[in-house]
Amino acid sequence: MTAASPVKSSPLHVVSPLVPSNMLSVVCGQQALLKLENIQPSGSFKIRGIGHYIQKSTEKGCAQVISSSGGNAGMAAAYSSKVLKIPATIVLPMSTPSFMISKLKQEEADVLVHGEVWDVAHKKAITMAKNKKCCLVHPFDHPDIWEGHSTIVDEILEQSTEAPAAIVVSVGGGGLLCGILSGLHRHGATDIPVVAMETEGAHCLRAALDAGKPVSIGEIPSIAKTLGALCVTQGVFDLKEGIQLSSHVVSDKQAVEACINFADHHRMLVEPSCGAALAAGYSGLIQRLKENNFIRKRGPVVFIVCGGNIVSMDNLIEWKKHFRIC
Template sequence: MNKLHIETPLIESLLLNKSDSSEVWLKMEALQPTGSFKIRGIGHACQIYLENGAKAFISSSGGNAGLAVAYSGRRLGVPVTVVVPRTTNQRAIDLIENENAKVRVVGDSWNEAHVFALDLSDKKNAYLHPFDDKHIWEGHASVIDEVYEAGVKPDVVVLSVGGGGLLCGVVEGLRRNKWEDIPVLAIETVGAKSLHTAFKAGKHIGVESISSIATSLGAKKIANRAYQLLSEHNIYSHLVDDTDAIRACNSFLDDHRIMVEPACGASLSAVYDKCDFLKDKKSVLVIVCGGVGVTLGQLKDWSAGACLH
């Protein structure tokens, strides 16, 4: 099976490292063909569904997941329909349509688009969930495989959490490479704290609404498997403000000349600001998840709105 994702660079960042006694490694998923890590899992899942007889792909995401499905469909020669809510910006729709996918605008929220997309799916029209699919987790796990093959064993993996698909994949990757001892620092913004809410409550609950500018973290409830992992793996939940995430996006653009969206800035913020969980860690791996939900103009507007100068 030919991979639809690429092997991304793993680079040491001296600019994120504020201490001579530790090292920070960046897994540059922002450089994937679709601009985010999503193509790893979704590309893998699309190939499996195609092998199992799917004739079309259905998605319900107007963000990174929808773009990954559209890209996979174009590469595999399979028609794609992406259902998006009315809140989806035109740029996202244009990016998806540029991959020759059909876009349908339904409902005022992802949940409504999700339900509509499910009604379109059947054995011949495979539904690609944005994050809750074992095949997607299997594909995401490859990000850890590449770090393992590079000979870099970190003391902690830092990543952002929306619905928990990347978290599930990273833990699977750690396990299959015999790195079960490595903890995960899971970052969310205060306005999108689905995992943190479940973590604190000790039960699989979600949030009523999303108020964060980091819309890619906007799942009201994490996947059941992600919740289960809270009791199976050493996962520490940490929150940052939108302002911190935006500041980290700006710093990362200055330091590494790569633009990422606030969802990615959230995890970078925890490293820039050296959250307490990282203080005794000698080797830190950050999944730079990327994201296409940002332009230079947006970043400037967000920065001005957050009074970042």
């Protein structure tokens, strides 16, 4: 592994803790560490990349932010805009929970609900951002966003006393995954394998890998709405070369079970999109990947706890009843 200069950190995000999980360590059969991105000021990892992107855009003259997001990216854009004192409009799909709309308004953003899914909302955002002074913030598909997300790798390698045996990450449109992959390349740490997790019905990475290129999955019936992109970014294919990438799909029920277990074990609420990554541990997948020699037996398995905006106690209780989880 070679040393690398870290990306200049945005003052909009914080260095998140890397903490051990006793229960996940037991079920994984080796040390499990949690990278707690859910404690970021905007509630998720998104503040890293989107904050970085908006800052760079304001330096180029951006005077207004237009973003499209079902939740976490919109929160990051709204929070960043408020801190930087520029107006923001967030375009949301109709699937966005009402409490997320309230949260965005609390961040002083204007909110427009448009379209059944994020892809339709984003097309509306594009038309609204024609003004040269507007900055169009894509939730996941831009190199500056990936550069911001790559600071997670900087921190993991600095905080961990031993190189990770694997990094486990949830995948939506692929922005966080691109950040992890680019960070590993920048540090010369391409020998660290990456386990990419999705839910059934929000599995655009798995569909793309099967097809050999980004393809649309047509619709998003999964409960993990913040994983809800119809098509993964091409950047995943550009950045995955030379890195061991293992893609897996879990059920909504497995993702929710992981959220409930995580709440019991760590006293934190996270949403099902985050539960997809945690399910890799709780479901026994990490153990199976070790048996297949994909994951090294030395070093910690690092789980990216990506966020917890679209979740409440009422949600967890409702999901627990819906999936008949004991």
